[in-house]
Amino acid sequence: MKIAIIGAGWAGMAAAVRAVELGHDVTVFEAARTLGGRARGVPLTLPDGREVMVDNGQHILIGAYTECLRLMRTVGVDPESALLRLPLTLRHVDSSGLRLPDLPAPLDAALGILGARGWRWRERLALLREAGRWRRAGFSCDEQLSVATLCARLPPRLMAEFIEPLCVSALNTPVAEASARVFLRVLHDGVFAVSGGSNLLLPRIDLGALFPQAAARWVTARGATMRPGQRIDAMHWQAPHWHIGEQAFDRVILATSAPVAAQLLTRSAEHAAGTAADALLGWCQLAARLRHQAIATVYAQVDAPFRPLAAPMLALRPHRNEPAQFVFERDAITQSSQPTRLLAFVVSTSRGERVPLEAAVALQAQRQLGLAVTPRLSVIEKRATFACTPGLQRPARAIAPGLSACGDYIDGPYPATLEGAVRSGTAAAEALQ
Ligand SMILES: Cc1cc2nc3c(=O)[nH]c(=O)nc-3n(C[C@H](O)[C@H](O)[C@H](O)COP(=O)(O)OP(=O)(O)OC[C@H]3O[C@@H](n4cnc5c(N)ncnc54)[C@H](O)[C@@H]3O)c2cc1C
Incomplete structure (x- = not known):
C-alpha cells in the first residue's frame, strides 16, 4: 500500500521502519x-x-526499552557502543541514595534497597514492605x-530521595x-521484571544519530521517500484515498505531537462528511x-580547573x-578524546524562563557541587511530555477509515517516553490493512 x-x-x-519491513511504499513528511x-x-x-x-x-x-534497542539494531546502530550502560543509580553528591548491584531482578532491587547509603534501617524496610505490597x-x-x-506510608526521606x-x-x-x-x-x-531492565542507558551520540537519522537512511535505501522541511497543514478524504497536496495515499499515519494532530484533523474535518467528521472531531x-509539562536542559561549562x-x-x-x-557529566558519558567540560542540568516540570533559570542553575552548581559554571546553551521544551495524571483518557490509535495515529501520547501503559x-x-x- 501507499502509506x-x-x-x-x-x-x-x-x-516507517516497520511499514517498509512489511513491504509498503512509504513517504515520510517532516516539518523540520x-x-x-x-x-x-x-x-x-x-x-x-x-x-x-x-x-x-x-x-x-x-x-x-526493548523496542528502542531492537529498532536501533535493525537500522545499524550498535546499542553497546552508542549507549553507556550503568546500573540504576540515584546517588546524590554526598553519595547517599540507591545503587542497584549487577544481579538478576528482583534480587538487585532488594539488595540495592538494603544497601542504600544514608538511609536508616527503618526506611529501607519500609520501602521493601511497600514494594512487597x-x-x-x-x-x-x-x-x-x-x-x-500510593506512597503515603513511606518516610519523607524516601519520598525526597527515591520516589x-x-x-x-x-x-x-x-x-x-x-x-x-x-x-x-x-x-x-x-x-522488578527483567535482569538489566533497570540499567540506565545514556546516549553517547546525539539523539538524532541514535535512531531517526539512521532509520531515515535505512528506509531510503529500501525505496521509501523522506520529505524533511515539508509541513502538512491539511489532508482530505476522497474515497478510497487520503489526499495530501496532489498525492493520494491508501493509508495515513499521523505521527506528530498531540496538539499538532488535533489542529491538523480539526482543519481536515471541516471538509469531511457526516460520520467521518464526527470521528475526527471526537x-x-x-x-x-491533554495538558503538557515542560523540561529544560541547561548545558553549562565548568570553569577551569575541571574536577x-x-x-x-x-x-x-x-x-x-x-x-x-x-x-550529567557529558565527557564521562561520550568518552570523547576532546573534553568539553560540559555538564547538562535537567529541570523536569520546569516553569522558569531562560535567564533566571540559567542564573538559578549556576547558583545550584556552586552550592551543591562546589563548581563555578557558565551556561552555554539552554533548551526549554515547553510541551515536552503530556502530564501523566490519574484516570487520564488518551486518544486511541485508530481515528477514521485509513487514518491512524502514533506517538508517545497514544493510549498505552507508558508515560511519554521514547519507548512508548x-x-x-x-x-x-x-495494524495497516
Ligand atoms: C527535554 C525532554 C526530555 C525528555 N527526556 C526523556 C527521557 O529521558 N527518556 C524518555 O524515554 N523520554 C524522554 N522524553 C520524551 C521523548 O522525547 C518523547 O516521548 C518522544 O520523543 C516523542 O516522540 P514522538 O515521535 O511521539 O513525537 P515528536 O518527537 O513530537 O515527533 C513529532 C514530529 O512531527 C513533526 N511535525 C509536527 N507537525 C508537523 C506537520 N504539520 N507536518 C509534518 N511534520 C510535523 C515534528 O517536527 C516532529 O518531528 C523527553 C522529552 C523532552 C522534550
Missing part, C-alpha cells in the same frame, strides 16, 4: 529540517570555536490514585498529580484535552531557587 507518515520523530520513524522531533540533536558552539552536538534535552533510556497487587492499583497517595526523583524523571509529573497506575507499571517493567477533543563528578549522573536536591533534579513512542509507531504500522 504517508506525517512526522519524523521517534514514533514516525519506528512506523532536522529529524527526531522532541528527541533530536542540537549543535552547540563552544567559546574555543569547536562545534559539538548535544540534544534538545538530556535523555535517559533504560534496559527495559505492590508486587502482591500485581503492580496495579485504582486508576484514580496519585503517586503521593520523587524517579517519578519526575519517568512521568515528568509531580507526585501529587502523577498517575500511580502508570508509575507502578514503570517500576515493574523498569526495576478524537481531536481527547487529543486537545570530574563522582558519577556520570548525579541526583541533586531541588528546591525553589535551585531547580535542577539531575546533573516507538512501540506506538511499530503497532500503527502492524
Whole structure:
C-alpha cells in the first residue's frame, strides 16, 4: 500500500521502519529540517570555536526499552557502543541514595534497597514492605490514585530521595498529580521484571544519530521517500484515498505531537462528511484535552580547573531557587578524546524562563557541587511530555477509515517516553490493512 507518515520523530520513524519491513511504499513528511522531533540533536558552539552536538534535552533510556534497542539494531546502530550502560543509580553528591548491584531482578532491587547509603534501617524496610505490597497487587492499583497517595506510608526521606526523583524523571509529573497506575507499571517493567531492565542507558551520540537519522537512511535505501522541511497543514478524504497536496495515499499515519494532530484533523474535518467528521472531531477533543509539562536542559561549562563528578549522573536536591533534579557529566558519558567540560542540568516540570533559570542553575552548581559554571546553551521544551495524571483518557490509535495515529501520547501503559513512542509507531504500522 501507499502509506504517508506525517512526522519524523521517534514514533514516525519506528512506523516507517516497520511499514517498509512489511513491504509498503512509504513517504515520510517532516516539518523540520532536522529529524527526531522532541528527541533530536542540537549543535552547540563552544567559546574555543569547536562545534559539538548535544540534544534538545538530556535523555535517559533504560534496559527495559526493548523496542528502542531492537529498532536501533535493525537500522545499524550498535546499542553497546552508542549507549553507556550503568546500573540504576540515584546517588546524590554526598553519595547517599540507591545503587542497584549487577544481579538478576528482583534480587538487585532488594539488595540495592538494603544497601542504600544514608538511609536508616527503618526506611529501607519500609520501602521493601511497600514494594512487597505492590508486587502482591500485581503492580496495579485504582486508576484514580496519585503517586503521593500510593506512597503515603513511606518516610519523607524516601519520598525526597527515591520516589520523587524517579517519578519526575519517568512521568515528568509531580507526585501529587502523577498517575500511580502508570508509575507502578514503570517500576515493574523498569526495576522488578527483567535482569538489566533497570540499567540506565545514556546516549553517547546525539539523539538524532541514535535512531531517526539512521532509520531515515535505512528506509531510503529500501525505496521509501523522506520529505524533511515539508509541513502538512491539511489532508482530505476522497474515497478510497487520503489526499495530501496532489498525492493520494491508501493509508495515513499521523505521527506528530498531540496538539499538532488535533489542529491538523480539526482543519481536515471541516471538509469531511457526516460520520467521518464526527470521528475526527471526537478524537481531536481527547487529543486537545491533554495538558503538557515542560523540561529544560541547561548545558553549562565548568570553569577551569575541571574536577570530574563522582558519577556520570548525579541526583541533586531541588528546591525553589535551585531547580535542577539531575546533573550529567557529558565527557564521562561520550568518552570523547576532546573534553568539553560540559555538564547538562535537567529541570523536569520546569516553569522558569531562560535567564533566571540559567542564573538559578549556576547558583545550584556552586552550592551543591562546589563548581563555578557558565551556561552555554539552554533548551526549554515547553510541551515536552503530556502530564501523566490519574484516570487520564488518551486518544486511541485508530481515528477514521485509513487514518491512524502514533506517538508517545497514544493510549498505552507508558508515560511519554521514547519507548512508548516507538512501540506506538511499530503497532500503527502492524495494524495497516
Ligand atoms: C527535554 C525532554 C526530555 C525528555 N527526556 C526523556 C527521557 O529521558 N527518556 C524518555 O524515554 N523520554 C524522554 N522524553 C520524551 C521523548 O522525547 C518523547 O516521548 C518522544 O520523543 C516523542 O516522540 P514522538 O515521535 O511521539 O513525537 P515528536 O518527537 O513530537 O515527533 C513529532 C514530529 O512531527 C513533526 N511535525 C509536527 N507537525 C508537523 C506537520 N504539520 N507536518 C509534518 N511534520 C510535523 C515534528 O517536527 C516532529 O518531528 C523527553 C522529552 C523532552 C522534550
